[in-house]
Amino acid sequence: MKIAPSILSADFANLQHEVAQVEQAGAQYLHLDVMDGHFVPNLSFGVPIIKALRPHSKMIFDCHLMVSHPEDYITQLASAGADIIGVHYEATAHIYRLLQLIHKVGCKAEVVLNPGTPLGVLQELYSELDAVLIMTVNPGFGGQKFIPEILDKIERLAHLKKERGLLFEIEVDGGIDDQTIALCHEKGATVAVAGSFIFGGTSPKAQVEVLRKVAGD
Ligand SMILES: O=C(CO)[C@@H](O)[C@H](O)COP(=O)(O)O
Numbered sequence: 437m438k439i440a441p442s443i444l445s446a447d448f449a450n451l452q453h454e455v456a457q458v459e460q461a462g463a464q465y466l467h468l469d470v471m472d473g474h475f476v477p478n479l480s481f482g483v484p485i486i487k488a489l490r491p492h493s494k495m496i497f498d499c500h501l502m503v504s505h506p507e508d509y510i511t512q513l514a515s516a517g518a519d520i521i522g523v524h525y526e527a528t529a530h531i532y533r534l535l536q537l538i539h540k541v542g543c544k545a546e547v548v549l550n551p552g553t554p555l556g557v558l559q560e561l562y563s564e565l566d567a568v569l570i571m572t573v574n575p576g577f578g579g580q581k582f583i584p585e586i587l588d589k590i591e592r593l594a595h596l597k598k599e600r601g602l603l604f605e606i607e608v609d610g611g612i613d614d615q616t617i618a619l620c621h622e623k624g625a626t627v628a629v630a631g632s633f634i635f636g637g638t639s640p641k642a643q644v645e646v647l648r649k650v651a652g653d
């Protein structure tokens with residue numbers, strides 16, 4: 437499983453150092469949560485922060501857009517150096533068009549599903565999908581408790597992927613720690629996002645190493 441530290445729980449006054457630590461520990465992705473205070477009841481950071489971090493890291497920049505008009509940010513995010521752009525199915529009336537736009541600007545396209553959104557909505561989207569992000573908490577905040585009912589959803593998606601011979605990544609996001617990562621791994625998730633587990637303690641480096649030991653590639 438690839439590890440994707442989410443900087444939402446990092447020390448914002450010391451971001452460059454925090455990012456360097458998780459990269460040195462072997463994290464392959466950097467997860468960047470963009471929130472607009474409208475789609476979710478919280479504000480985080482926007483494109484300028486992503487652009488500022490880009491020259492300091494070779495990790496895959498995985499941008500999770502929690503905004504009401506995602507189409508307005510795709511081109512800017514691509515120019516800022518995003519590699520993967522994740523858009524919520526619930527945030528747009530034109531998900532297919534949005535996935536096409538993400539590909540057009542040269543990024544990988546990911547659909548994010550809230551806990552209450554069924555897998556069936558992906559049915560017509562598979563040909564445009566590089567990744568599916570399954571929310572294992574309600575989006576908007578770090579430090580929430582993992583919702584165990586979502587394990588079944590991960591298992592069903594992994595089964596579907598295998599059955600159809602598809603190659604998309606299955607990401608999980610929210611409440612991931614050294615216990616829940618193992619459960620998600622077992623069900624077929626391939627990328628684990630973790631914020632507070634990694635940045636909430638004293639050593640982000642040591643915490644990435646713990647996750648890698650439990651479920652790393
Ligand atoms: O997208 C989100 C929250 O909406 C996440 O990426 C959080 O940053 C995960 O934080 P933890 O649950 O791991 O603390």
Ligand SMILES: [Fe+2]
Nearest residue numbers: 469500609629
């Ligand atoms: Fe996220």
